[in-house]
Amino acid sequence: MQNYDEQILRSRMLNPQAPYPLVHQAVRIALFDEYAARSFYARVVEGFGARAPFSNILASEERHIEALSNLCTRLGIARPLDPFPAETTLEPTWLANCNRAIAGEIANIRLYGQLLTTVAEPDVRQVFLNLQAASYEQHLPAFREAALSALEQERYHAAMGIPPQQAYVKHGPFSDLLERALAQMVGRGGVLGLVSPLLRNSHPALLSGLVVGGAGVYLLKKKTGLGRKES
Numbered sequence: 001m002q003n004y005d006e007q008i009l010r011s012r013m014l015n016p017q018a019p020y021p022l023v024h025q026a027v028r029i030a031l032f033d034e035y036a037a038r039s040f041y042a043r044v045v046e047g048f049g050a051r052a053p054f055s056n057i058l059a060s061e062e063r064h065i066e067a068l069s070n071l072c073t074r075l076g077i078a079r080p081l082d083p084f085p086a087e088t089t090l091e092p093t094w095l096a097n098c099n100r101a102i103a104g105e106i107a108n109i110r111l112y113g114q115l116l117t118t119v120a121e122p123d124v125r126q127v128f129l130n131l132q133a134a135s136y137e138q139h140l141p142a143f144r145e146a147a148l149s150a151l152e153q154e155r156y157h158a159a160m161g162i163p164p165q166q167a168y169v170k171h172g173p174f175s176d177l178l179e180r181a182l183a184q185m186v187g188r189g190g191v192l193g194l195v196s197p198l199l200r201n202s203h204p205a206l207l208s209g210l211v212v213g214g215a216g217v218y219l220l221k222k223k224t225g226l227g228r229k230e231s
Helices: 006-011 022-048 054-075 094-116 122-158 173-188 190-200 204-230
Strands: none
Touching: 006 022, 022 054, 022 094, 022 122, 054 094, 054 122, 094 122
16 A cells, blocks of 8 residues: 555655645655665664664664654644565664665655745744754764775785675674674774784684683782782
8 A cells, every 4th residue: 555645755855746735745745754764774773683883773763753743643644654664674784774764864864855945834944953853963974884894804804815794703702792893993903903904813702712811820820919919
């Protein structure tokens, strides 16, 4: 079953010739677009786990949908049907999904900019401005930072012949955290610039294991030393 204004919703374009008020079209288009974002972010969470920024921005999308749904109720606008749970696909890598999210947020910001040029109702304008600001000030920077981190991690693994799809295999909370830190430091030079060639040629799981093992030995020696002093 399709929406009665399916072409308008899919195109994200207002149609002055359509037999529906422009403000009704604008609210339905905005809600339809937020449906699409929610389904995509939910699919990423299903595929990659509840990881930031997708997990927390998914919750934000729910609030966006609630705000627009409240507008529908106040203005007597029928809410569009949501086809996206059955249509939404997932990209093969975390980085690709981050880049797709960036493109989606940019498009969402532009969409609200276009809708605001034709909507005069103060309450509708305020909701649109609030949602546009959230995308610009919060969502977009979060996805850009995630994409940068993912790019560094994939490059770090690629240097050792590990394909992007396997760059996010989990080795345990501490090892994963260390691996991400190493990827960032090697990718950006940082304090490990002198030893980065060695790090690039070492398997990330092995490096993590060495650090964890070294820390364990250090703690054991420290505990043993304290025991000797006490005796």
